[in-house]
Amino acid sequence: MPEPTPALSVVPSIPIGTWLETGFTWFKETFDDVFDVIGDVVTGSIDSISDLLLAPDPLVVAIVLALLGWLVRNWKLGLGSLVGLVVIIGMDMWEPAMETLALVVVATVVALVLGIPLGILAARSPVASRIAKPVMDFMQTMPGMVWLLPVLKLFSIGVAGALVATVIFALPPAVRLTELGIRQVDGEVVEAGQAFGAGPRQILKDIQLPLAMPTVMAGVNQVIMLALSMAVIAGLVGGGGLGNEVVGAISTLNMSLGFNAGISVVILAIFLDRLTGAVGTRRPGRGRLRELRDRFTRPRTSTPTSTPTERV
Template sequence: MIRIGKYIEQFINWLTHNFGPLFHAIKQMVEVMVNGVEGLLDIVPAYILIVLLAVLAWRRAGLSIGIFALLGLGLIYGMGYWPQTMETLALILVSAFIALLIGIPFGIWAARNKLVAKIMRPVLDLMQTMPAFVYLIPAVLFFGLGKVPGVFATIIFAMPPAVRLTTLGLQGVPKDIVEATRSFGATRAQLLFKVELPLALPTILAGVNQTIMMALSMVVISAMIAAGGLGEIVLKGITQLRIGIGFEGGIAVVILAIILDRITQSFGKKKAGK
């Protein structure tokens, strides 16, 4: 009988034993980021933040989405889940930011190097097909319970779309434009930042949208390891068989997901239309 899991356990134990201080430093840094974002969201009164988000949704995605954001966020506040929604939003923003910070450079690297692209393809396939709950296990072993392991698991789960769509966008830049830019003596950095990235931006922004959506789904699951937020409400409804609470938590997640999706989609559409 072949037990791959045994070797994985040994590898994770080796990492936690030899790199404990590194994981502790990462945990403290991520905690500062999450607490900072939560603090900023909590400083603004709920009714002002609701209006600001509704105006943003209206300006970026249209009047109907603006009205939906106003009514939907007002419903969340009325149900009493505003603090949990801000916790979830903070976790999403931090997780998506780190996932994009890592994923986009890897996508650029894969677009530039065929060997890297071949190596990363099966790795990304594994990351996307692995059941989401599995990511919680190493996250807990590295960082314990709380928000930080939730962020760690979310980063791994949400990163693949950023890598894939960045690579796809750069590979889709017309070759004649690239050759013409090179013929004028542009450096590799100038070619990347002034030609390739601007032309690939609509596809990259689609990756940003998908990363945020996947981050939201994983943040909800992370409630199983005490990450808090709306996922905790949903989990309470499941574990205590309280259908009403579970349904309310689910409605709040759906409202937040639709607002984030429409706003982030609008950036890609505006760029593609120009």
């Protein structure tokens, strides 16, 4: 029997990937020197933090991080952090864990420096919000490993490319939750500030950001978690740290190395999550709220008190 002829599709071919690759090639050739400088700065920053964490004895750094958890939350977090960090030391994963922590710290700082101002702009401008939402949706729903391809095209294999991919993947929560936190601030408080002469900048600094801080810190927490998860995936492009250990374990089917690296990632994730979560749950105290209320609801000039009227 003759083979059936395939049905002709009425939809023409749309080579979006080819167009993107051509555009990235031109972009790379045009701004190659700029990307080299960015790569050197990023690599130098991560190496500096990593060297700082690895310079003292590992147990000393573990105690310092545990004390930080104790100060931020309570002794239970401090003790649990110390136990977890000692386990990392005992599994001989301390050096890659600190390299991953350095990558996460730099990526989080860059994502917050970009994301929080964008979130503020989106909260104050409906046009910016409408533009930001589809862009953030695209960045957040695109699989993380796909971002490694354009980054490799621009930065080649190394720590710089891993950091840029991590920032792209972790940026959306900073924008979304900053915008959400500012929009959730009570409108009456903002109107009171405007009524008594506070400008937009003062309202943002003294009213909206302090009251939106729990939501903003929830965004910081999500950025750190996504950066940590992407930092492991970035081991495929030479990101270093625990990501390299996981990739090496997969390539050699070394189950022991894989579980050691994976458990180290879990311990770091729990420590960072509890640390930032403790900061995020702190709401403005009564004194701070009273100060804000008095500042923006008290008249600028005092009026003489009148004598009380007699009751009829």
